[in-house]
Amino acid sequence: EVQVVESGGGLVKPGGSLRLSCAASGFTFSNYSMNWVRQAPGKGLEWVSSISAGSGYIHYADSVKGRFTISRDNADNSLYLQMNSLRAEDTAVYYCARVRAIFTGNDGFDIWGRGTMVTVSS
Amino acid sequence: SYEVTQPPSVSVSPGQTATITCSGNKLADKYVCWYQQKPGQSPVLVIYQDNMRPSGIPERFSGSNSGNTATLTISGTQSLDEAVYYCQAWDTTAGVFGTGTKVTVL
Numbered sequence: 001e002v003q004v005v006e007s008g009g010g011l012v013k014p015g016g017s018l019r020l021s022c023a024a025s026g027f028t029f030s031n032y033s034m035n036w037v038r039q040a041p042g043k044g045l046e047w048v049s050s051i052s053a054g055s056g057y058i059h060y061a062d063s064v065k066g067r068f069t070i071s072r073d074n075a076d077n078s079l080y081l082q083m084n085s086l087r088a089e090d091t092a093v094y095y096c097a098r099v100r101a102i103f104t105g106n107d108g109f110d111i112w113g114r115g116t117m118v119t120v121s122s
Numbered sequence: 123s124y125e126v127t128q129p130p131s132v133s134v135s136p137g138q139t140a141t142i143t144c145s146g147n148k149l150a151d152k153y154v155c156w157y158q159q160k161p162g163q164s165p166v167l168v169i170y171q172d173n174m175r176p177s178g179i180p181e182r183f184s185g186s187n188s189g190n191t192a193t194l195t196i197s198g199t200q201s202l203d204e205a206v207y208y209c210q211a212w213d214t215t216a217g218v219f220g221t222g223t224k225v226t227v228l
Contacts, residue, residue, distance in 0.1 A: 037165075044222040045159075045165065045208050047219060059216060100167065100176070106212040108157075108176075109155075109167060110167045113164065
């Protein structure tokens with residue numbers, strides 16, 4: 001079964017750090033660009049970051065640039081999001097999402113995980 | 123930064139057609155995707171590249187994109203189509219989601 005499973009969420013104080021992980025299975029992970037998308041409680045979807053199949057192209061939303069770092073380990077079929085200097089407004093469910101077509105960045109997200117909740121609060 | 127807007131809500135009777143719009147400057151120059159999200163669930167891709175349906179998505183879902191507006195059409199709407207729908211495009215390298223439209227099947 002093609003799936004991605006996020007982990008690593010939790011409660012963290014403002015200014016703190018957290019590292020999210022996404023474990024992929026059922027497909028050739030190294031062929032696909034991957035993304036993080038978040039959703040604040042009761043709010044809409046917000047794109048956070050993308051990384052190409054070979055990690056050569058990395059992009060961030062302005063809201064997280066300089067604080068978050070996306071990375072991947074193709075040997076381990078894993079995607080990561082290192083989140084530093086966390087703020088209350090970063091509170092959200094964080095989804096790992098696969099880009100639909102291989103070796104493509106700008107396409108739809110066809111595989112989503114169930115998400116992991118990050119709460120930033122003192 | 124690029125923005126796309128959607129109406130907050132759309133109501134439709136069972137069996138009728140629901141039309142959801144997504145507006146952005148010269149949106150037709152970009153590919154648009156649509157996602158369905160039901161309460162407590164992860165989003166599901168229902169349309170990609172303006173008008174393509176992923177496997178498993180019913181034919182009643184269709185899309186178009188022209189000028190400044192992309193449209194998701196649900197023909198013969200069923201109660202199980204009740205959800206929030208998001209459009210999404212790429213502003214060069216940045217993903218952009220619409221504000222979401224709640225479709226209510228009355």
